[in-house]
Amino acid sequence: MSLVTLAIPFFLVSVLVELALDRWRNWGLYRLNDAIGSLGAGIMSRISGLVRSGVGLLIYLPAYELLTPYYQAVGFNWTAANPWHLLLAVVAYDFCYYWKHRFAHEINLLWADHLVHHQSEDYNLTTALRQPSGGLPIGWIFYLPLLLIGLPAELMITAGAIDLIYQFWVHTQKFPKVRWIEWIFVTPSNHRVHHAQNRVYVDRNYGGVFIIWDRLFGSYQEELEQEPCIYGVRKPLRSFDPLAANLQHYRRMALDAWYTKSWREKLTLWFRRTGYRPADAEEAMPEPSCDLGDFRRFDPQIGCGQRLYALAQHLCYSGATLALLWYARDMAYGEQLLAVGLLAFGLISNGRILDGHRLARHWELARLGLLLAVAPILPFALSAALAGYALASGLAWLWLAFSGKEDTVASVSD
Known part of the structure; x- marks a missing residue:
């Protein structure tokens, strides 16, 4: 059983603790519908993983075997029993994760999958569990550079699980800034920026564990006191259905491909920068972005x-x-x-x-x-x-x- 699966009870207990504090202190962080919507998307993600194949490992394992003579010649000898090796594996994995995450925000087809994690208009620990259910299986490409340092698949999987588990705790609004931590690690403050749709915050702070990558590659943005975060995406989902969540951007791109008359646009819009739409498709099917000056969270009232x-x-x-x-x-x-x-x-x-x-x-x-x-x-x-x-x-x-x-x-x- 994976580390992430073993961590699920801890995640759920933490959610219950934050929820209890929210009700006791009257913070207003939780709405039942949004929380269930996020947790439902998280469940869909975990169970769908049981019935889809891991394409990345099908490529990584044979490639690792092919390069074994090179690793022996160079002297690579990774082991999870060595804590320094594990730390280095997490650093290397997080570097690759940074670029995967950044491209997921910058390319339409990759954004269609990652978008699910950003749809919640609340920001609490349930948001961390809101994950996509698969999408196009190409994310593994970003981890192939780990073959260059001879990182074994089992250590890569462990590092990936640690990276993902770490990211859980940063999805909270009630942890203040701690200046020295903000320089090195991803924290609740700089990750709140990542989930905000304010113009100054959009497409910033991509690190999973370490924020140093953002500082090095020019994508860092500090949380500003004068600019409170507004969470969600510019084209809101307006549903708590996890299937609709996973299909939202695919549906929009498919409609654009249908409405545009240009075959070049039909074939390339999937790989253009996030948000790109052919002019004739946008004219036929206009979709205005959310007005942040009058932002209202999706909150249908039922009995x-x-x-x-x-x-x-x-x-x-x-x-x-x-x-x-x-x-x-x-x-x-x-x-x-x-x-x-x-x-x-x-x-x-x-x-x-x-x-x-x-x-x-x-x-x-x-x-x-x-x-x-x-x-x-x-x-x-x-x-x-x-x-x-x-x-x-x-x-x-x-x-x-x-x-x-x-x-x-x-x-x-x-």
Whole structure:
């Protein structure tokens, strides 16, 4: 089991602690819908990783074997048991991560994947867990330079996990600046800048663990007291559905490719600078950016019962995800695929409930009906538990969504 999977319980406990402090101190950092939207995207990312292949390792491992005589001649002999080797591996990995992260902000196709992490209009520890579910598998290219220093794949994976785990704690608004730390490490202050959509902050501070790369390569921006951060992206998602989150920019680029008449534009817009749109596509389908002077977070209002229902379902999905990640190695690929599909359907339906989507009531019933249909093919104990869950959820949802007992306002459709 990976270090990141082992760290998930720590992440969730930390979120609960920050949430409790938020409610106690009345900070206003958390909204239920945005937090569930971010956590749902994080769950989608982890479970999708079970059923997609790691292209990077399929290339890195043979290349490492091919270069082994060179490593022996030079004297490279990395070992995770040596803490200095591990530290150097993290530094080298973070250098590659900086460039991967920077290009993800500068090229349309790479931004389409990374965008998911930036869509939240809140900034708290759940934002750290908001991750994309795959996208085009080309990020591994940026780590190929690690072959030049003979870094073994297992040490690269460990360094990558440490890099990712470190980034969790910087997604908070309540840790102040500590001047000397700001010069060396990524901190909550300089990472808040990275997540802000203010013009002065956009496309700054790309480091994962070390901020020194940004200082060296001219992408550093300090958090300014006179310029409070406004979080999110200039073209807001306006949904808590993790599937919509992952498809947002791909959909926009596909529509631009459809509307533009130039074949050159159709083929190249994917690789242009982030935000580039063909002139004729922009004229046919204008999309104004968010007005930061009158910025309002996406916050559709649904009934209290439906909010509590969505929270309860999210807790069920979280428990099921932890179980799936724990037992995944003992499951056949087809079983993993079925479990991932059912969980993904639930996350999408829950996001649409929080959106106040007019069809959410029917999608949720369809999801629960599908669970009842699948239950008989499972082992008896799991089948009984799943059927009981589906029936109890169905009765609760029928009462909340169809009985007219709850007032629902500001419902959002397509």
